[in-house]
Amino acid sequence: MSSNSPLEDVQPRVRDLLDEIVQTRRDIHRHPELGFKEKRTAELISARLASLGIPVKRLAGTGVVGLIQGGKPGKTILIRADMDALPLQEENETDYRSEVPSVMHACGHDAHVATALATARLLNDEKENLRGNVKFMFQPAEEKPGGAKPMIREGVLKSPDVDAAIGLHVWNSLPVGKVAIRPGPIMAAADEVTIKVIGKGGHGAAAYQAIDPVVIAAHLVTALQSVASREVDPLQSVVLSICSIHAGHAFNIIPPSVDLRGTVRSFDSALRQELPGRIERIVKGVTSAFGATYEFDYRMGYPPTVNDVEISALVDHCAEELVSVREVIRSEISMGGEDMSYILNEVPGCFFFLGTQNAEKGFDFPHHSPRFDIDESALPIGAEIFQAVVHRYLETTVLDAELNFGGGAESE
Numbered sequence: 001m002s003s004n005s006p007l008e009d010v011q012p013r014v015r016d017l018l019d020e021i022v023q024t025r026r027d028i029h030r031h032p033e034l035g036f037k038e039k040r041t042a043e044l045i046s047a048r049l050a051s052l053g054i055p056v057k058r059l060a061g062t063g064v065v066g067l068i069q070g071g072k073p074g075k076t077i078l079i080r081a082d083m084d085a086l087p088l089q090e091e092n093e094t095d096y097r098s099e100v101p102s103v104m105h106a107c108g109h110d111a112h113v114a115t116a117l118a119t120a121r122l123l124n125d126e127k128e129n130l131r132g133n134v135k136f137m138f139q140p141a142e143e144k145p146g147g148a149k150p151m152i153r154e155g156v157l158k159s160p161d162v163d164a165a166i167g168l169h170v171w172n173s174l175p176v177g178k179v180a181i182r183p184g185p186i187m188a189a190a191d192e193v194t195i196k197v198i199g200k201g202g203h204g205a206a207a208y209q210a211i212d213p214v215v216i217a218a219h220l221v222t223a224l225q226s227v228a229s230r231e232v233d234p235l236q237s238v239v240l241s242i243c244s245i246h247a248g249h250a251f252n253i254i255p256p257s258v259d260l261r262g263t264v265r266s267f268d269s270a271l272r273q274e275l276p277g278r279i280e281r282i283v284k285g286v287t288s289a290f291g292a293t294y295e296f297d298y299r300m301g302y303p304p305t306v307n308d309v310e311i312s313a314l315v316d317h318c319a320e321e322l323v324s325v326r327e328v329i330r331s332e333i334s335m336g337g338e339d340m341s342y343i344l345n346e347v348p349g350c351f352f353f354l355g356t357q358n359a360e361k362g363f364d365f366p367h368h369s370p371r372f373d374i375d376e377s378a379l380p381i382g383a384e385i386f387q388a389v390v391h392r393y394l395e396t397t398v399l400d401a402e403l404n405f406g407g408g409a410e411s412e
């Protein structure tokens, strides 16, 4: 790092911004909006960016993109924040609790927006010295059905082309002051399988005249376990759980069919692509062995979230240097899904976890709980890390970049 490192004087400025970050977060927390309905949130973000003189574009309905063009040419790094809430009635008694019945920021996306906006303000103040550009992506509907993919389709990674991406998730199982980073896979792909076993209904007392789909489904559930236990390298992770079985209504009627539904979690992209074929092969074999037929539907959910090794090391390094970070740990792998994964499929990047747990203050309820709340003092740390990573990334990867924001063919 050069002697005039931006890290040396960032602390007091970020601390000064704490009030503003908290205010923004609480404002959004009071007014939560569900996926693709983040109208007020998008307007708040747009207005804030515009007030800083940052050009703003709207993508995928409620998505917002802002671009800080640095004073010197260079690469473009993207900071991503999701902005949607959950269909949940808040049970906290704080004065900033949700004012919208049955809608709540119970995952912390309000904090993500506030932190990214604070970062935009910090970086905008010093844009003349930036060697490259910083793009801010505020995306809708992370919880469902996913806003990253449509924003990519509408060009968020173009004009100028994004070279790297970073994002964070506040994390309530991690104490405040800690940051968890992991190169490689960090969150799972979450896919969905639906199977209908079609037999022949009949009298429960005359099963020989029927083709009993219940017995076949029982064999099938057992046989499917061999996909994870016998067909996948034990050093790879796959979970296949049949979580729902529906058939029949009476004690003496063999139903004509059985419906099964399950979730399939995996990390490796190549393996993930093979799983539907392997599962269907077993479904086909088992049903045909018993003289039945089947219907098979497989829906790919969010892909696995895979961090780039070099960018992860960069984030790790920057976090280690900050005095406000007590400890940087290697993150555990989560079997949850994240649509940041679509961005990381396109460009190298790092998605990391920012500790927001503080049991003494009661901030230790899990994500998606009606009592979820965070220790907000963590949020400036997130902004500091973003700022440091941007500087370090742009300073070490200077390249000529063509700026074409707002005038590109794919612009609105």
Ligand SMILES: [Zn+2]
Pocket (backbone or CB within 6 Å): 106, 107, 143, 367, 368
């Ligand atoms: Zn969530």
Ligand SMILES: [Zn+2]
Pocket (backbone or CB within 6 Å): 107, 108, 109, 142, 169
């Ligand atoms: Zn979340």
